[in-house]
Amino acid sequence: MCLALCDQLVVSFQLQEIVFKNFYTAFLTIRVQRRSPADVAGEGPRKWVTCLRNYCLMPNPHTEEGSQDYFSVFRDQMLCDVDEVMAIRMILRQPSPVWLHFTIEELQIYPRGQESPQKDFPSWLSHLTSREQPANLHGGLPNPEKVSAEVQQMWVLTEMIHANRAAARIGRFDVDGCYDVNLLSYT
Numbered sequence: 001m002c003l004a005l006c007d008q009l010v011v012s013f014q015l016q017e018i019v020f021k022n023f024y025t026a027f028l029t030i031r032v033q034r035r036s037p038a039d040v041a042g043e044g045p046r047k048w049v050t051c052l053r054n055y056c057l058m059p060n061p062h063t064e065e066g067s068q069d070y071f072s073v074f075r076d077q078m079l080c081d082v083d084e085v086m087a088i089r090m091i092l093r094q095p096s097p098v099w100l101h102f103t104i105e106e107l108q109i110y111p112r113g114q115e116s117p118q119k120d121f122p123s124w125l126s127h128l129t130s131r132e133q134p135a136n137l138h139g140g141l142p143n144p145e146k147v148s149a150e151v152q153q154m155w156v157l158t159e160m161i162h163a164n165r166a167a168a169r170i171g172r173f174d175v176d177g178c179y180d181v182n183l184l185s186y187t
Contacts, residue, residue: 014112015082018073024102026061027054029091030073035084048089051078061096075112083112 012035030052052073058066075082088109094102 012084012086015078015085015088015109016075016112017110018088019070019106019108019110020104021070021106022057022066022068023105024058024067024099025092025094025104026056026058026096026102027093028057028073028104029053029055029093030078031089031091032080032082032085033087033089034081035086046086049080051080051082053079054093061094062098067099070106 015032018030029050031048031050033046033048036046055073055077057069057071058064090104092102092104
């Protein structure tokens, strides 16, 4: 998959962040084509430079972990300078034969000075429509003190259950302390 800006436009930008949703891609490599001083005069071919090499999106390509997660790649993660970017090429790899189709979705590229919305939680969560939002998020996030108190009550209840367990072990096949002779094993 390759994303490139139109060559006829002499537009360059400073890359800040790339946000996307993974779809079974195991590794991502990002290459950029930058404007050089020779490009201003219209001379010389542009070279592709690798800025991110084999970035792991799925810890194990044969399992689903990370296969549909959202990712953000920031400029400080890049191996090269991402100023004066003319084009971006994204190389996707999936070495596992388990997944026949793989891609990235919901790709968003943010230039420097424009950051992705809502740094507190993923951007995909801030763009949900009202019917896509879970019922408990319609009124905003719950009160953290109330949640903490309820979790603490659950913890106390589980500790009480563990403490009040019967000391005598209940037999597997006994009923009122008696066994059915047919269930016993003779050795």
